[in-house]
Amino acid sequence: MLSVGKLAAGPTAGRYYEDAVASGREDYYAGEGERPGRWVGGGVDVLGLYGEVNEGQVGHLLSGEDPSSGEALGRPIEDGSVAGFDLTFSTPKSVSIAFAIGDPWTARVLRECHEKAVDDAMAYLEREACRARRGKAGAMVIKGKGFAAAAFDHRTSRAGDPSLHTHVVVANRTLGEDGRWTALDARPLYKQAKTAGFVYQARLRHEITARTGARWGPVKKGAADLHGFSARLIDHFSRRRAEIRERMALHDSHGLVANKMAVLATRKGKDYGVPMDRLREEWRARAAEHGMSQSRVEELLSPRWRERQAPAEVDLDKLTERSSTFTRREVLQAICEAHPDGVATVAELEAQVDELLGREEIVRIPDPAGTRYTTRSHLQLEQGLLDAAQTKREKEIAVADPAKTQQALDIRELSDEQAQAVRSLTSSGHGLQVLRAPAGAGKTFALDAAREAWEASGKQVVGCALSAQAARELREQAGVEAMTIADLKNRLEHGYRLPQDGVLIIDGVCPMKCVWSW
Numbered sequence: 097m098l099s100v101g102k103l104a105a106g107p108t109a110g111r112y113y114e115d116a117v118a119s120g121r122e123d124y125y126a127g128e129g130e131r132p133g134r135w136v137g138g139g140v141d142v143l144g145l146y147g148e149v150n151e152g153q154v155g156h157l158l159s160g161e162d163p164s165s166g167e168a169l170g171r172p173i174e175d176g177s178v179a180g181f182d183l184t185f186s187t188p189k190s191v192s193i194a195f196a197i198g199d200p201w202t203a204r205v206l207r208e209c210h211e212k213a214v215d216d217a218m219a220y221l222e223r224e225a226c227r228a229r230r231g232k233a234g235a236m237v238i239k240g241k242g243f244a245a246a247a248f249d250h251r252t253s254r255a256g257d258p259s260l261h262t263h264v265v266v267a268n269r270t271l272g273e274d275g276r277w278t279a280l281d282a283r284p285l286y287k288q289a290k291t292a293g294f295v296y297q298a299r300l301r302h303e304i305t306a307r308t309g310a311r312w313g314p315v316k317k318g319a320a321d322l323h324g325f326s327a328r329l330i331d332h333f334s335r336r337r338a339e340i341r342e343r344m345a346l347h348d349s350h351g352l353v354a355n356k357m358a359v360l361a362t363r364k365g366k367d368y369g370v371p372m373d374r375l376r377e378e379w380r381a382r383a384a385e386h387g388m389s390q391s392r393v394e395e396l397l398s399p400r401w402r403e404r405q406a407p408a409e410v411d412l413d414k415l416t417e418r419s420s421t422f423t424r425r426e427v428l429q430a431i432c433e434a435h436p437d438g439v440a441t442v443a444e445l446e447a448q449v450d451e452l453l454g455r456e457e458i459v460r461i462p463d464p465a466g467t468r469y470t471t472r473s474h475l476q477l478e479q480g481l482l483d484a485a486q487t488k489r490e491k492e493i494a495v496a497d498p499a500k501t502q503q504a505l506d507i508r509e510l511s512d513e514q515a516q517a518v519r520s521l522t523s524s525g526h527g528l529q530v531l532r533a534p535a536g537a538g539k540t541f542a543l544d545a546a547r548e549a550w551e552a553s554g555k556q557v558v559g560c561a562l563s564a565q566a567a568r569e570l571r572e573q574a575g576v577e578a579m580t581i582a583d584l585k586n587r588l589e590h591g592y593r594l595p596q597d598g599v600l601i602i603d604g605v606c607p608m609k610c611v612w613s614w
Contacts (some may be wrong), residue, residue, distance in 0.1 A: 097185075097186060097288070097293040097296070097297065097317075097318065097319055098183060098184065098186075098217070098289055098292050098293030098296060099183075099184045099186075099289075100181055100182070100183055100184075100285065100286060100289045101181065101182040101184070101264070102178050102180075102181060102182075103158060103178070103180040103181060103182055104174045104175075104176055104178070104179060105158065105159065105173045105174060105175050105176060105177050105178070105179035105180050105365075106176065106179075107175075109154075109155055109158040109159065109179045113133060113154055113248045113263055113265055114169035115230075115432075120475075121469075124128065132148050132149060132248075133148065133154070133246045133247065133248045134147065134148060134149065134246065134247050135147065135148075135149060135151030135245070135246055135247075136215065136218060136243070136245050136246065136247045136259055136264060137218065137222060137242045137244055137245040137266070138222060138226075138241050138242015138243065139240070139241065139242040139243050139244030139245065139267070139269070139270055139271060140242075140243075140244050140245065140246075141242065141243060141269055142241055142244075143163070143164065143166065144240065145163060145164065145244075149246045149248075150163075150466075154246050154265055155268045156321075157180075157246070157265075157269075157353070158173070158179040158180050158265070158267055158268075159172075159173055159179070160172055160173040160179075160268075160269055160277075168429070169258065169267075169269045169277035170269060170276065170277035170278050170279070170461065170608075171246075171278075173268065178268050178279075178282075178610050179267070179268055180265055180266050180268045181265075181266045181268070181280075181281065181282070181285065182263055182264075182265055182266075183218075183221075183234045183263070183264040183265075183266060183280065184262070184263050185210075185213070185214045185217065185261060185262045185264065185293075185296050186259065186261040187206075187210055187260045188297075188320065188321045188322070188328075189259075189301065189321065189325075189333060189334055190257050190321035190322040190325035191210070191260060191300070191304070191321075191322060192251075192257075192258040192261075192329070192333070193207055193258055193325060193329065193333055193379075193383060193388065193393075194206060194322060194325075194328050194393050194396075194397060195207065195258060195260045196258030196260075196375075196376060196379045196380075196383075197258075197380045197383050197388065197389075197390050198390060198393040198394065198397065199393075199394060202393060202394065202397055205307050205308065205397075206260065206304065207249070207260065208301060208303075209303035209304045209307060210249075210260055210262065210300060210471050211249070211262070212263050212297060212299065212303050213296045213297075213299035213300035213303060214247065214264070216295065216296070216299045216441075216442050217293070217295045217296035217299065218243070218245075218247075218292075220288075220292055220295050220442050221243075221285070221288055221289075221292040222242055222243050224284065224288045224291075224292075225282050225284040225285045225287070225288040225292075226239065226240040226241075226242055226243055226270055226280070227239060227240055227270075227280065227281040227283075228240050228270050228272045228278045228279065228280060228281055229278075229279075229281045229376040230272070230274070230372060232300030234281070235245060236417055236611060237281055237284075238272050238273055238274070239272075239273060240270030240271060240272055240280065241269075241270065241271040241272070241273070242270065242271075243266045243270065244266070244267040244270070245264050245265060245266040245267065246264070246265050247262050247263070247264045247265075248263045248264075248265065249262050249404055250262070250263065250473030251372075253335070254373070255335035256335070256375075257333045257334065257335050257379075258333060258379055266280075266285075268280050284593075286424065287425070288450065289319075289374075290425075290429065291425040291426075291428050291429055293318060293431060294318035294428065294429045294432040294433070295320045295428070295442060295445065295475070297315075297318045297320070297432065297438075298318075298435055298438040298439050298445065299438060299439065299442070300438065301320060301435070301436070301437055302435075302437060302438030302439050302440055304322075304397075304438075305404070305437045305438060305440070306440075307309060307399065308397040308398065308399055309397075309398070309399055309400040309401065309402050310322055310323070310396065310397050311323035311324075311396075311402075312405075312436050312437065314431045314436075315432075315434075315435075316478060318429060318432055318433055320436065322396065322397075323396070324396045325388065326386065326388075328386055329383065329386040329387070329388050332382065332386055333379075333382070333383075334460075354538045365540040376568075387455060404437045405436045405437050407431075407434045407435045407436070407607055408434040408436075409420075409433050409434070410427075410430045410452060411430075412429060412457060412458075412471050412473075413471075413473070413474075413563055414430070415427065415430060415471070416471060416474040417470075418469060419586075419588070420470060420474060420478065421461055421468040421469060421470045422468065422469055422470070423466065423467075423468055423469070424453065424467070424469075425499045427449050427452055427453060427469070427604045428445060428446075430458070431445055431448050431449060431452070432445065448521070454468060456467075456472075457471050457472050457473070458470075458471060458472075459471065459472055464469055471607055473552050484528075485527070487527075488526060488527020488528050488613075489526050489527070490525055490526065491525060491526070491527050492525040493525055493526070493527045493597075493613040494522070494525070494527075494550060494555055494597075494598075494599050494611075495522065495523060495524075495525050495553075496522035496523065496546075496549040496550050496552070496553040496555065497549070497552065497553045498523065500548075500549045500552040500553050501518065501519060501522045501523070501545075501546075501549040502550075503552070504518070504545040504546070504548040504549040504552070505518060505519075505545055508541075508544075508545050510538075510541070510542060510545065511538070513533075514538055514541070514542040514545075515542075515545075517531055517539075517542050518542050518545045518546045518549070521546045521611055522542075522546050522549045522550060522553075526613075527612065527613050528610065528611070528612050528613070529610070529611045529613075530609075530610050530611075531543070531609045531610075531611065532609075539609055540569060540573040540574050540609075541573060541574070543570075543574040543576070543601060543609065544573065544574040546611075547574055547575055547576055547599075547601075548575070550599050554597075555597060555598055555599055556577055556595040556597075556598040556599070557577070557598065557599045557600075557601065558576065558577050558578070558579075558594065558595070558598065558599070558601070559571075559574070559576035559577065559578035559579075559600065559601040559602070559603065560578060560579055560580065560581045560583075560584045560600065560601075560602055560603070561578060561580060561581065561602070561603035562580065562581055562603065563580065564580055565588065566603045567579055567580050567603070569603075570603060574601070576601055578601070579590075581602070598613070599611060599612070599613050600612045
């Protein structure tokens with residue numbers, strides 16, 4: 097996929113990427129034909145940089161200087177500030193394994209397919225995300241004339257496993273249409289990164305399929321592994337991922353931030369001194385223990401004609417599964433996933449996006465932050481919910497005994513706002529109520545009091561939430577018997593009925609909770 101990391105300015109900026117080319121201590125890039133760093137992007141065309149990256153040039157670029165002349169590209173980049181971005185494109189592990197243990201022809205073809213996919217994804221990203229800011233407080237966003245970047249191809253992970261990937265080092269500079277070199281606006285870069293990763297994977301699948309006739313497993317989160325490579329084999333060659341998971345489990349940590357911390361905590365230097373031949377011998381021996389030999393790789397990836405798999409139909413309901421609206425980026429991601437064999441060009445992908453967004457079922461929603469879309473069926477669903485909520489107003493539903501409510505408040509130290517919220521929830525009689533407040537304001541603590549008042553008044557209270565963690569918090573902090581929304585949906589489909597004259601608390605995705613009574 098594609099990950100984005102910031103690069104801090106300083107004397108060693110870019111050194112990691114240049115060491116393999118400049119030091120001469122190993123053949124990290126050169127072994128069996130891998131080339132050294134190469135210039136990419138419209139920004140380097142403006143600077144007249146072509147071909148291979150020479151020693152020291154990336155460091156100059158990350159310092160905000162023209163690598164050829166030393167001329168400043170806008171204001172100097174101070175030490176510690178953002179000098180650039182590391183865009184890392186990684187092949188699926190099965191492709192890396194095939195690259196590592198296959199014959200020279202296989203390794204060369206897979207590397208070329210990977211480079212082609214990287215170039216096409218970068219072209220998409222450059223077109224959609226190369227921006228700069230102008231005006232007071234940077235309120236005006238203008239297009240840049242391309243990234244000034246260098247691509248470095250790597251073939252191993254820090255754990256010594258095969259990992260074919262490319263670091264594209266993008267300098268925090270672009271030439272605006274007004275002729276000024278200034279810092280990039282990083283916001284669109286991060287917004288488009290996930291989609292560019294999907295584009296890369298779709299293009300990679302197509303290139304490999306076209307040149308080898310390979311087959312693919314199911315596409316998940318935009319990526320797919322080659323058919324014939326078992327999960328045990330892939331796990332065996334994923335020691336770096338295992339290290340990160342073990343670190344997170346050790347500290348019982350979850351989420352993106354925790355993952356990044358685990359990556360840094362387990363990061364170690366690469367052993368640049370191991371010859372490629374020795375690495376391939378080791379990899380082939382380890383793969384053989386899991387049933388994958390060089391001859392088997394050649395069999396799976398031998399050039400042959402086969403009928404391409406037809407793309408799946410994009411499920412419009414999935415586009416509104418987690419949000420009521422979606423963007424063009426999300427449609428592009430869905431179309432990439434729908435192509436098990438990938439696509440021939442990014443233009444083909446874009447054309448399919450335009451076709452889907454032009455359907456009668458799609459509704460365009462203008463937004464100052466960028467056009468969004470939804471479906472007519474989703475609008476009808478939302479209108480139905482609003483109508484149902486309106487009919488439940490002032491129905492005297494789920495009204496708690498005022499004395500029981502006061503008792504629940506008396507034994508808790510709640511703020512005036514929290515106490516008022518509890519009284520409103522337990523006395524209004526509305527069938528649907530929304531409790532909205534910033535994160536950390538004590539919504540769940542207040543619901544504990546409301547839950548006690550309802551239960552003391554003979555009302556059974558249940559809850560549901562999007563995630564298992566949120567459901568657990570409802571149980572532990574509010575005393576509500578809670579489950580995930582998916583679990584509740586599954587139970588209802590199999591005959592479960594919510595209690596009569598009860599209360600359902602729904603933990604929403606935004607800083608609010610809904611209380612539905614009947």
